[in-house]
Amino acid sequence: MESQKYNDIRSLLHRYGTAVSETRSHARERSSFGRYRAGAPYFEQYPLRAAFGEAVAAGMTLSDEFHREYDLITRELAAPDLEGSRAYREELYRDLVSYIEVYRTAVSFHELGMGSLSDLAPPSLRQEIGILLCELKKDFSLGDLECEVGMLDATLRAAGSEVQPETGDMASAEGYPDAVAGYPVLVRKKGWAGAR
Numbered sequence: 001m002e003s004q005k006y007n008d009i010r011s012l013l014h015r016y017g018t019a020v021s022e023t024r025s026h027a028r029e030r031s032s033f034g035r036y037r038a039g040a041p042y043f044e045q046y047p048l049r050a051a052f053g054e055a056v057a058a059g060m061t062l063s064d065e066f067h068r069e070y071d072l073i074t075r076e077l078a079a080p081d082l083e084g085s086r087a088y089r090e091e092l093y094r095d096l097v098s099y100i101e102v103y104r105t106a107v108s109f110h111e112l113g114m115g116s117l118s119d120l121a122p123p124s125l126r127q128e129i130g131i132l133l134c135e136l137k138k139d140f141s142l143g144d145l146e147c148e149v150g151m152l153d154a155t156l157r158a159a160g161s162e163v164q165p166e167t168g169d170m171a172s173a174e175g176y177p178d179a180v181a182g183y184p185v186l187v188r189k190k191g192w193a194g195a196r
Contacts, residue, residue, distance in 0.1 A: 002060060009051050009066060016044040017073045024082060030091070032098040033122075038091045039132055041077050043124070046131050089139045096132040099125055100145055100152075107152045111159055126153075126163065 019040040026036040037043075048070070055062055077083050106120035114120075122128075129149060133142055153163045 005051075005055055005058070005060060009048070009055065009062070012044065012048040012051055013066065013069050013073070016041065016048050017069070017076075019044040020073055020077045020082070024076075024079070027081075032095045033102075038088065038095055039128060039135075041082070042092075042131050042135050043128055045074075045077075046134075089136065092132060093136055093140055096129065096136060096145065099129050099132070100149060103129060103152055104148070107155055110161065111155060117156070117161060 022036055023030065023038065023040050030036045030038050052062065052066075052070075082088050102121055103125055106117055106125075109115055109120050110117045133146060133149070136142060156163050
């Protein structure tokens with residue numbers, strides 16, 4: 001069981017590293033729902049942090065190799081052309097707005113009986129929205145968007161549908177930043193509508 005967990009973490013580290021390098025090298029090809037997405041590094045980083053947290057909670061000792069590799073990849077993500085760039089953070093924000101619009105549309109169609117939520121939106125969409133809300137809270141005021149997502153979640157629950165797990169369920173490991181501390185809040189900017 002322990003060896004399986006180590007293999008899972010190794011695989012997640014590889015996926016995280018690949019996401020960071022592809023996000024950088026395919027900057028011109030990035031789009032909200034394309035093969036290369038600005039949020040891809042975070043969509044891999046947050047589950048990795050959760051896996052670290054689960055391993056630590058289970059009493060496993062994580063090797064220094066894992067810590068070094070995680071830190072190396074995270075420093076690459078923090079480079080001026082990615083996380084350190086205002087333009088990149090704004091791209092993440094635009095993607096978040098697009099994801100919420102797709103989520104709103106899917107919930108509306110589902111509520112009208114025009115299809116199941118899994119047929120109308122990517123299965124990971126709700127979790128990705130939560131990750132971007134958490135990631136962008138230090139850069140933007142997210143109140144309106146958080147409120148909208150909460151209302152959409154409530155609409156799904158009222159219709160008897162299951163809402164995907166919130167990213168708040170992702171634990172953090174000692175020596176790693178908190179994975180997610182709840183949903184942040186954003187102010188919606190007019191003119192940023194639709195999926196790219």
